[in-house]
Amino acid sequence: MNKILIVLLGPTGVGKTDISIDLAIRFNSEIISADSRQFFIEMRIGTAVPSIDQLTKIKHHFIRFLSVEDYYSASLFERDVIELLPRLFSKKSIVLMTGGSGMYIDAVCNGIDDIPDVDPAARERYITRYREEGISGLREALKILDPEHYTKVDLNNPKRIMRALEICDTAGRPYSSFLIKKKRERDFTIIKIGLERTRSELYYRINSRVDMMVEMGLEEEARNLLNFRNMNALNSVGYREFFEFFDGKISKDKAIELIKRNSRRYAKRQITWWGKDKEIKWFHPDSAPEIIEYIGESVNKAK
């Protein structure tokens, strides 16, 4: 019988967690989390990790398995999930993956090109160059090292250019030469289910969830992570705003307000990311019966 990976995705706050538990029970499945910030053990409240109760009900993978000091990436996630899946499929025919990190989900579904790891010294070099010469310095370097990519990248986006330059440096050949962009074939069927709500509904939920996080002690959680603020994991909604508050730059109320706004913006970006993916079948989170029916149909088709 065909192995099935159900991918349950949707913007932050839409209500993925609750449904994922229901679906996992219904289809006797375990859950793979595809939320790039729920990976970190120190970040529990601000990332809306499933409750203890939910975690004991259903076996979850990739939840709080890293420290904020660890390096991780979409590519590592692809590797780890693809390595884990055969083991899960040996006992379950259906596995559920749920989360909101579009790039990580794509990495699992379609694969991501093999690109060498960046030499930290190279990264440092270009960070310095950016600081000293600004974005035009980066552009000039890219024009020389990878003229092809130069015509394609967003020349306003320093991170994009730096990334390409780092690769050029460490690999000794153009970044663009690594971009094969070939979809990787998987030996399991993927069913993508998107959860959506009206914008006002979603924003209301996001806002009140932030208030809830604050009540649960987000401030304390953030304060305990202040020393790690430079780690990438902490460059996240819910933490960076509190760091600003700790710095005395903004009031606590302002920080909370910004967390809400930035969460809304994040949700918007997620929606944009998935907008072009025609494989996703969209449902309202209250439509569990329809979702189950759709999964049933798709599973039959896949047989």
Added chain:
RNA sequence: GGGGAGAUACCAAAGUGGCCAACUGGGGCAGACUGUAAAUCUGCUGGCGAAUGCCUUCGUAGGUUCGAAUCCUGCUCUCCCCA
């Protein structure tokens, strides 16, 4: 009752005769994005249009002027001070 200040687009706030469909900020909308992705970046934000453009706006009703968000008058409302 007397005196003063003000009413600008979703909100805040510039503009004080033509360069104004109106600075800027917020909020919002739309988009890009292959290893930092909860990141990073871009555009739009009176209506219609792909666009040159056309139409309706700066409390409200008039007036002055070739021309008004900007000047004058009446009215309505808000705020502050004195009583």
